[in-house]
Amino acid sequence: MSDGEPGRLIVISGPSGAGKSTIVRRLLRECPLPLTLSISATTRAPRPGELDGRDYYFLSDSEFAEMRQRGEFLECKEVFGRGHWYGTLYDQVATGLREGRWVILEIDVEGAAAVIERDLHPITIFLHPGGMSELETRLRKRGTESEAAIERRLEVAAREMRALPRYDHEVINRNIGPTVAEVCEILQRYKEPSSCSKN
Numbered sequence: 450m451s452d453g454e455p456g457r458l459i460v461i462s463g464p465s466g467a468g469k470s471t472i473v474r475r476l477l478r479e480c481p482l483p484l485t486l487s488i489s490a491t492t493r494a495p496r497p498g499e500l501d502g503r504d505y506y507f508l509s510d511s512e513f514a515e516m517r518q519r520g521e522f523l524e525c526k527e528v529f530g531r532g533h534w535y536g537t538l539y540d541q542v543a544t545g546l547r548e549g550r551w552v553i554l555e556i557d558v559e560g561a562a563a564v565i566e567r568d569l570h571p572i573t574i575f576l577h578p579g580g581m582s583e584l585e586t587r588l589r590k591r592g593t594e595s596e597a598a599i600e601r602r603l604e605v606a607a608r609e610m611r612a613l614p615r616y617d618h619e620v621i622n623r624n625i626g627p628t629v630a631e632v633c634e635i636l637q638r639y640k641e642p643s644s645c646s647k648n
């Protein structure tokens with residue numbers, strides 16, 4: 450479904466609890482660009498309501514390791530240091546870009562750093578809720594994780610916040626609607642002006 454325009458790579462990172470998934474889902478529905486989400490692979494268990502092939506490809510440790518060995522990931526890493534792997538599948542990105550789509554990677558800051566190094570010229574956006582206490586409130590409200598897991602995420606979040614200067618754009622997610630509009634507007638600035646000729 451390409452009209453000849455090249456695809457673009459978009460990296461969206463930010464501490465977990467910043468509302469990235471919600472923003473991305475709404476962008477896909479509301480932003481008038483040919484956006485598509487790259488579905489990552491992970492070895493973590495699905496949360497209630499998550500679906501294989503929609504939210505992630507949920508893999509066993511050995512399946513993930515085999516794919517890693519075959520070089521099927523654009524980047525992959527063990528997030529949170531507890532044995533859960535996450536990875537961006539080459540195939541998801543390559544297919545989207547080939548079709549002229551704007552492929553969104555919703556990945557952590559280290560994955561983003563690896564993608565930035567690869568010369569793929571991504572548009573990078575760092576999304577956060579405005580501060581650590583706001584983040585803690587959101588993580589607790591979500592109620593899907595144990596106290597220990599929340600503490601770990603907060604530690605990681607404090608570290609991730611330090612990656613902010615490496616991103617092209619900072620967006621503070623205070624209210625979902627305006628945040629979706631802001632991210633969409635940022636992305637639209639990267640649209641090539643339509644070419645016109647004079648006879």
Ligand code: 5GP
Pocket residue numbers: 462463464465489490493524525526528535536537538555556557559560561
């Ligand atoms: P969650 O377990 O809450 O879905 O995601 C945990 C973290 O992993 C989030 O910060 C998310 O952005 C990141 N993540 C998801 N997919 C990938 C991926 O393919 N690569 C990397 N590096 N991080 C990912």
